[in-house]
Amino acid sequence: MRTRTLPAAVATAALFSSVALAAVPAAADTSTPIGVDSVIDTVVDGAHxxxxxxxxxxISVADYTGKVVTxxxxxxxxSDLQLSPDGSTLYAAVPGADKIVAFDTATLTQTAEYPTGDRTAPRRIALTEGRIWFGYGDQWESGLGKVDLTTDPAAVTLDLAGxxxxxxxxMLYADPANPDTLVALDGGISSGPIVVYDVSSGTPAIRVTANEGGFYRDGALTPDGQSIVVAGPGNRAVTEYRLSDLQEVHEYPVKDEPETVSVAPDGTVAATALDTENTGDTYVFPGGADTPASVRNLSNEWMPWSGHSTTWSADGTQLFVLTGRSGSAQFNVVAEPRKYVTKLTADAPATATRAKTLTVKGTLAAGLMPPAGTPVSVVRTDMLSPSGKSLGTKALGANGAFSFTDVPPAGGTVRYTVTYAGDAAHTPASASDTVAVSRATPALTLTNNGKVYDYGKNVAFTAHLGTTYSNRTVEIWxxxxxxxxxKKLLKTGKVDSHGNLSATVNMSRDTAVTAVFKGDSQYGARTVKSTAYAHAKIASSLSKYYRTGTIGSTRYYYFHKKTDAVVTTTMTYYKGRKERLDLQVYSNGKWYTTDSEYFALGTSGKCIVNLGHPGTSGVRARVRAAYIDPSSGDNVNTTTYGAWSYFYFTN
Incomplete structure (x- = not known):
């Protein structure tokens, strides 16, 4: 398995630091949910x-973003997957059907299948020229077999473990760079060895074997096919062994028990660890390094790993890591895996005074620190420079710290953004912080607050703006x-030379009028409000009278004593509105209220009420309609009383 799909690249030399790494994600890394269950194996097809x-x-077929295409x-x-050296065929071990199947990688259609025998359950496969080697069986009934593709039909041979x-x-590994060698890991027991076979004759012969701790979790061959790097057991390192004699070549230390491993075409080693403290789980080591170039924390789960879930892109520029379990798997792409991950912080004061000096501090952290004097660029964004204004570059100190002073010319929210461009060994990083810079409070007033107006009156509201810096525009709503x-914008514009701006409101309802100044670089935003009140429009009339006349100086409507007086009221309509009718009778020189009652208005605003008749003559009465806020059912207008209508009953 894990056969490379491209020739080995030439690795460039790298420097390594003994400084501990912080586990932080690089800016270009991505993590995407992917709908797969626990992963058994992953293989990269660079051509497609x-x-x-x-x-x-x-077998889920995903693109390089983690999208499953089919x-x-x-x-x-x-179980195991393997790509042919020319990349045209994908082989898969299918233990539940006792066979190995082949797919065309261009069409993704099955092209062949190779039965391995009843209840053989092949789970692990590796390829050498013209042969598929497979590990089969379970526990002590396990064995090594081969499918010889050079015969027609292909011949299957079992019991080749020697x-x-x-x-x-x-667990089987082979590489075209070392075509006569097959490596087997006996991973199910602590005493299980690494076994190196010579397969040049077609029949495996043990070349060397050594117990290196057993319980192997994963393995990968180096690009030249001369060594194997294995994960496990719990020695907190992935270990490289030379295949010629199985002597240890190098240890790549990780913080916790190693789980998966993959080697890039240039020899870069990627490994994952259990990470019980959730501080970092994915390590990248340049070949032969003692310290990882980067550590990512890609999973927060207690047991995120299953199978061979870590693999390099075919060109070795990206690292793909699958984390999680069924229903919560994530497809992680580490975009610049070889670079030291940098993390930049910026700390500005929470508040500051405009035109006064403030200080911004910060640090850049990485496993291999850039040298003192390395520049970081600074940009200030404020009301005067909404697209940002460069403040030049500042130099890092020996410990990665930096600081600079600035005199903010504008008030409001001021953002300082610090950027490290990165280099051949470091990822770029950026950080920012904001400062609330004080601004003066402008004078702003608005007329007519609390005033009451007749229905329909046009009223001018005037805003007055005091001293400001650059903005002289006011909005009136x-x-x-x-x-x-x-709510409606009535007017927006610059105030006149006296600082005034006016807008007219037709007072058909109570109205809250606001004047808004949005501020400028030296004066803060401000809003003031005036609430003015409008009477309702009320008109009433009596009907069924037989004449009018005056009593004293007051005009009366005359009704026969047995004729009902009917009053019709028209009032400004609003949904659910009611009028109140007040009825009074005159006696002994005074008016006495006999009834006050609410009546619903029709949608036209009209209401007709029969007041009845007294049956006797000489009765003087009066009636009026009123809108009472809010007893009339709403608060849209201010309380309004209509005029009294006087009437008199005669014989």
Whole structure:
């Protein structure tokens, strides 16, 4: 498995620091949910920009962003995957069907299948020229077999483990760079060794074997095919062993138990660890390094790893790491895996005074610190420079610290953004912080607050703006009472030479009028409000009278004593509005209220009420309609009393 898809690249030399790394994500890294169950194996197809992921009974085919473009189904318990050296064929071990199947990578259609025998359950595969080697069986019934593709039909041979008795299905590795060698890891027991076979004759012969701790979790061959790097057991390192004699070549230290490993074409080693403290789980080491170039924290789960879930892109420029379990798997792309990850912080004071000196501090952190004097660029964004104004560059100190002073010319929210451009060994980083810089409070007034006006009167509201710096524009808004009338901008413009701006409101309702100044670089925003009140429009008339006349100086409507007096009221309509009728009778020189009652208005605003008749003559009465805020059902207008209508009953 894990066969490279491109020739080995030439690695450039790198420097390494003993400084501990902070586990932080690089800016260009991405994490995307992907709908797969626990991962068994992943293989990269560089020609088609695909990742093949075996999980459950399917192979998911994903692109380099983690989007699953299709699935290959009906593969019972599909396990190991392997790409042919020319990249044209994908081989998959299908233990639930006792076979190995082949797919055309261009069409993703099955082209062949190779039954391995009843209840053989092949789980692990590796390729050498013309042969598929497979590990099969379970526990002590495990073995090594091959499918010889040079015969027609392909010939299957079992029981090729030689003198070694596998305690579990052997994990197999081969590489075209070392075509006569097959490596098997006996990973299911603590005493399980690494076994190196010579397969040049077609029949495996043990070349060397050594117990290196067993319980191997994962492995990957180096680009020259001369060494294997294994993850596990819990020695807090992934370890490289030379295949010629299985002597240890190098240890790549990780903080916790190693889980997966993958080697790039240039020899860069990527490994994941259990990470019980959630401080960093994915390590990248240039080949032969003692310290990782970067550590990412890609998962917060207790047990995020399954199978071979870490692999490099075909050209070795990106690292793909699958984390999580069924239903919560994430497809992580580490975009610049070889670079030291940098983290930049910026700390500005929470508040400051305009035109006074303030200080911004910060630090840049990385596993390998850039040298003292390395520049970071600074940009200030404020009301005078909304697109940002460069403040030049500032130099890092020996410990990565920096500080600078500035005199903010503008008030309001001022943002300082510090950027490190990165270099061949470091990722770029950026950080920013904001300062609330004080501004003066401008004088702003608005006329007519609390005044009451007749219905329909046009009233001018005048805003007066005091001293400001650059902005002389004021907005005047009207917000009529009632949910059916939205707030409306009446006028916006510069105030005149006296600082005034006026707008007219037709007072058909109570209205909240606001004047808004949005501020400038030296004076803050301000809003003032005036609430003016409007009477309702009320008109009443009596009907069924037979004449009019005056009693004293007051005009009366005359009714026969047995004729009902009817009053018709028209009032400004609002949904749910009621009028109040007040009825009074004159007796012994005074008016006495006999009734006050609310009546609903029609949608036209009209209401007709029969007041009845007294049946006797000589009765003097009066009636009026009123809108009472809010007893009439709303608060859209201010309380308004209509005029009294006087009437007199005769014989």
């Amino acid at each position: 920009q695909h990742l093949y992921i075996s999980s459950g009974n399917v 699935t290959l189904t009906g593969l019972s318990g599909v 003198d070694h008795d596998f305690a579990s299905t052997p 009207a917000d009529p009472y009632g949910a059916d009338k939205p």
